[in-house]
Amino acid sequence: MHDQVISILLTGVGGQGTVLAGRILSRAAASLGWDVKVADLHGMAQRGGSVITHVRFGTKVYSPVITQGTADYLVAFEKLEACRCLPFLKGEGVLIVNDQEIPPLPVLTGASSYPEGLLEMLRARVKKVAIVDALKKAKEAGSAKAVNMVLLGVLARHLSIPRECWEEAISTSVKSEFREINLKAFTLGWESIT
Amino acid sequence: MREVMLGNHAVARGAWEAGVRVAAAYPGTPSTEIIEALAQYPDVYAEWSVNEKVALEVAAGAAIAGARALAAMKHVGVNVASDALMTLAYTGINAGLVLVSADDPNLYSSQNEQDNRLYARFAQIPCLEPADSQEAKEMTKVAFALSEAFDTPVMLRLTTRIAHSQSLVELGEREEVPLKPYTKAPSKYVMLPAFGRERHKVVEERRAKLSAYAEITPLNRVEWGDRRVGVITSGISYQYVKEALPGVSVLKLGLTYPLPKNLIRQFIAAVDVCFVVEELEPFLEEQISSWGLPVRGKEFLPRIGEFDPRVVVKGIGPKVAEVNPALLNESLLHDNSPSLNITLPARPPVMCPGCPHRGVFYILRKLKLTVAGDIGCYTLGASPPLNAMDTCICMGASMGVALGMEKARGQEFSRGLVAVIGDSTFLHAGMTGLLDIVYNQGTTTVIILDNGTTAMTGHQDHPGTGYTASRALTTKIDLEQVVRGLGIRRVQVVDPYDLTRAQEVISAEVATPEPSVIIARRLCALLAKGTGKYRVVGMYCRSCQCCLDLGCPALTFNGEEAVIDEIQCTGCGLCAQICPAGAIEKVVGENA
Numbered sequence: 001m002h003d004q005v006i007s008i009l010l011t012g013v014g015g016q017g018t019v020l021a022g023r024i025l026s027r028a029a030a031s032l033g034w035d036v037k038v039a040d041l042h043g044m045a046q047r048g049g050s051v052i053t054h055v056r057f058g059t060k061v062y063s064p065v066i067t068q069g070t071a072d073y074l075v076a077f078e079k080l081e082a083c084r085c086l087p088f089l090k091g092e093g094v095l096i097v098n099d100q101e102i103p104p105l106p107v108l109t110g111a112s113s114y115p116e117g118l119l120e121m122l123r124a125r126v127k128k129v130a131i132v133d134a135l136k137k138a139k140e141a142g143s144a145k146a147v148n149m150v151l152l153g154v155l156a157r158h159l160s161i162p163r164e165c166w167e168e169a170i171s172t173s174v175k176s177e178f179r180e181i182n183l184k185a186f187t188l189g190w191e192s193i194t
Numbered sequence: 195m196r197e198v199m200l201g202n203h204a205v206a207r208g209a210w211e212a213g214v215r216v217a218a219a220y221p222g223t224p225s226t227e228i229i230e231a232l233a234q235y236p237d238v239y240a241e242w243s244v245n246e247k248v249a250l251e252v253a254a255g256a257a258i259a260g261a262r263a264l265a266a267m268k269h270v271g272v273n274v275a276s277d278a279l280m281t282l283a284y285t286g287i288n289a290g291l292v293l294v295s296a297d298d299p300n301l302y303s304s305q306n307e308q309d310n311r312l313y314a315r316f317a318q319i320p321c322l323e324p325a326d327s328q329e330a331k332e333m334t335k336v337a338f339a340l341s342e343a344f345d346t347p348v349m350l351r352l353t354t355r356i357a358h359s360q361s362l363v364e365l366g367e368r369e370e371v372p373l374k375p376y377t378k379a380p381s382k383y384v385m386l387p388a389f390g391r392e393r394h395k396v397v398e399e400r401r402a403k404l405s406a407y408a409e410i411t412p413l414n415r416v417e418w419g420d421r422r423v424g425v426i427t428s429g430i431s432y433q434y435v436k437e438a439l440p441g442v443s444v445l446k447l448g449l450t451y452p453l454p455k456n457l458i459r460q461f462i463a464a465v466d467v468c469f470v471v472e473e474l475e476p477f478l479e480e481q482i483s484s485w486g487l488p489v490r491g492k493e494f495l496p497r498i499g500e501f502d503p504r505v506v507v508k509g510i511g512p513k514v515a516e517v518n519p520a521l522l523n524e525s526l527l528h529d530n531s532p533s534l535n536i537t538l539p540a541r542p543p544v545m546c547p548g549c550p551h552r553g554v555f556y557i558l559r560k561l562k563l564t565v566a567g568d569i570g571c572y573t574l575g576a577s578p579p580l581n582a583m584d585t586c587i588c589m590g591a592s593m594g595v596a597l598g599m600e601k602a603r604g605q606e607f608s609r610g611l612v613a614v615i616g617d618s619t620f621l622h623a624g625m626t627g628l629l630d631i632v633y634n635q636g637t638t639t640v641i642i643l644d645n646g647t648t649a650m651t652g653h654q655d656h657p658g659t660g661y662t663a664s665r666a667l668t669t670k671i672d673l674e675q676v677v678r679g680l681g682i683r684r685v686q687v688v689d690p691y692d693l694t695r696a697q698e699v700i701s702a703e704v705a706t707p708e709p710s711v712i713i714a715r716r717l718c719a720l721l722a723k724g725t726g727k728y729r730v731v732g733m734y735c736r737s738c739q740c741c742l743d744l745g746c747p748a749l750t751f752n753g754e755e756a757v758i759d760e761i762q763c764t765g766c767g768l769c770a771q772i773c774p775a776g777a778i779e780k781v782v783g784e785n786a
Contacts, residue, residue: 013541014543023198023360026198026360027198030196030198030362035361035362036198036360036361036362037326037359037360037361038198038359038360038361039355039358039359039360040358040359040360041302041303041354041358042223042224042226042303042358042651042652047543047544047545047546047571047574048541048543048544048546048747049541049542049543049544050541061361062433062434062436062437062503063433063434063436063437063502063503064326064355064359064360064361064430064433065355065359065434065502065503067437067502067503067504067526068502068504068529068531069528069529069530069531070525070526080538080539080541081541083534083536083538084538084541086531086532086533086534087529087531087533088531089531089532090530090531091530091531091532093531103750104539104540104541104542105541105542105544105578105745105747106539106540106542106578107539107750108742108745108746108747108749108750108751109578109579109742109743109745110739110742110751111578111579112539112540113539114539115536115538115539121534121536122534125532125533125534126532144761
């Protein structure tokens with residue numbers, strides 16, 4: 001049991017599937033009898049903007065919201081969002097970052113530029129970093145949209161939740177026609193950590 | 195059976211378990227999922243009402259007729275429904291009536307962050323504040339019971355972090371609550387002045403009874419810790435207090451109106467110092483202070499935005515530490531997170547690729563018009579690079595504001611002025627504004643952006659879609675007929691993907707000194723299948739970057755030429771229409 005609460009922050013760009021990833025993570029944790037809380041945002045915030053899902057589990061969880069500097073894991077679906085949410089990660093926390101660049105509108109319109117060398121900067125500042133080409137693996141699994149499952153697979157290897165709990169949570173959270181692709185993407189993420 | 199449940203789904207579940215029969219709402223973040231979920235339950239009639247006022251009236255009618263009923267809305271929706279609310283507080287109900295107000299501290303998807311607990315006090319009705327999904331479900335059930343026991347509407351007040359957080363919920367079974375008999379009672383339900391005067395006395399008597407109930411209800415409870423420090427709190431703030439100050443004594447209020455004066459007095463007397471921790475307004479603090487009791491809160495804690503555990507620790511932590519430093523959660527005091535000392539480009543929400551609103555705002559900016567705007571996805575037309583909105587106040591305000599501008603500055607000003615409103619918003623609160631333009635001889639042009647759905651909140655149906663909340667076919671309201679019926683003679687429909695014609699029509703109508711309506715009609719790009727793909731023919735691109743003025747997420751410039759992201763492109767073709775070099779072409783053949 002986790003006497004200490006585990007705090008996981010998922011971040012990405014609206015439409016990348018952080019909400020679904022949060023739901024699967026929470027179901028997997030709940031299946032082990034842990035207390036679980038998830039905080040999402042909906043509405044205006046979702047239209048292609050930065051999105052954050054907070055997931056916390058353990059024996060007893062109070063706040064659904066993760067306080068900055070206390071996240072055990074930061075799972076970033078996009079590099080720029082990894083940097084934006086870095087203040088949430090605690091000093092000894094683990095960063096899992098998708099090596100994908102989605103330029104925000106100010107970059108697209110030329111009002112600003114996408115910073116270079118973000119991964120190097122992140123590596124220099126965070127001790128434990130896992131960089132994953134989740135888009136490539138998702139396509140390998142059969143759908144570019146399965147980036148969230150690949151990243152969950154990577155995260156899963158860091159947590160003490162048995163693999164079958166994850167697979168059960170995925171199976172009950174996605175439509176049956178996408179189950180195989182999602183499970184495959186999760187497996188590719190899981191196997192990318194040795 | 196326990197399930198991880200969204201707060202809003204827990205409210206729906208609680209209502210269902212409490213035997214609710216009728217539920218009504220207008221969609222609005224963070225309340226939307228309540229009716230979406232209730233529409234899935236058997237034995238419940240759930241509707242998307244035209245607006246929140248109607249939703250509360252439908253629920254009230256159902257309650258007066260003997261059925262347990264619920265109305266759900268976002269905080270600003272209660273403003274719309276407040277006319278009904280203030281007098282329903284006088285009439286009382288027959289079967290239980292619950293009003294769910296989902297407030298949005300920090301304005302994640304709203305135009306203000308008003309604290310609707312003040313409405314409960316204003317209307318003199320009970321206010322319940324759950325602190326997680328389980329409580330959301332339980333308090334919904336309690337709300338129905340209270341409503342019937344005290345013959346009053348009851349407010350269940352959520353905030354975004356309750357409504358849109360998920361936590362474990364123990365599921366129960368539905369209690370079959372038979373319809374209560376309906377008998378005529380004009381002195382109770384017909385609020386003529388003579389009857390209203392009598393009912394106001396009932397409101398005051400009821401408040402006294404509710405205050406007595408507040409003293410004994412388990413909704414309000416003390417969790418004793420170190421008796422030197424007490425904290426009075428409610429809702430999500432309770433969770434932050436428990437996390438930030440694990441050792442203090444806590445008075446957790448589930449019923450925050452009316453307050454349990456004696457319980458609070460005893461609690462404060464039992465501790466050495468007492469703080470109030472509440473987001474937004476000092477709702478609890480001011481009432482408690484008015485009784486001459488020593489509490490402190492807003493001098494340490496912000497009145498703006500939402501809290502988290504660190505806000506609590508930083509706010510009152512130093513005062514608590516003076517008594518006993520061990521009461522603070524040590525891990526929240528320090529922040530050793532890694533830091534990057536670079537400025538990151540912002541990632542604001544944007545109109546989707548293929549959004550039918552984009553072309554209209556592109557034209558409005560090009561024509562340098564003054565734009566009285568409204569509430570919906572299209573409010574993003576105010577952002578760069580479109581920058582084409584001057585005002586956005588509340589649902590339906592665009593037309594009244596446009597008329598007021600014209601009356602202030604004269605008809606000539608109206609030759610450079612439009613009101614812009616979405617289809618769902620127009621049907622919600624726009625028809626009266628348009629009628630006012632006609633009646634008071636305004637000459638402005640109103641553009642209705644008809645994307646065939648309530649897009650911002652996740653594509654809910656409305657009277658113009660032809661479907662109900664449970665996806666049953668219904669009468670499809672014809673916008674052209676509606677605006678003609680309201681007295682508009684000049685009505686035109688344009689395709690917002692056809693920039694040339696749309697611009698011609700907008701220019702002509704704005705120039706005409708008569709009120710007019712232009713319906714820019716095309717289905718929301720998230721619902722439409724897309725009309726193909728476009729690509730840039732590199733050798734023709736002159737690097738002028740004109741196309742970037744559209745603010746399309748699928749378009750970028752690589753330093754030499756424009757590039758279209760073929761995955762995101764939906765084929766709207768706006769970029770091809772504005773490219774001066776003719777360098778953007780439709781992809782034909784099997785790659786399309």
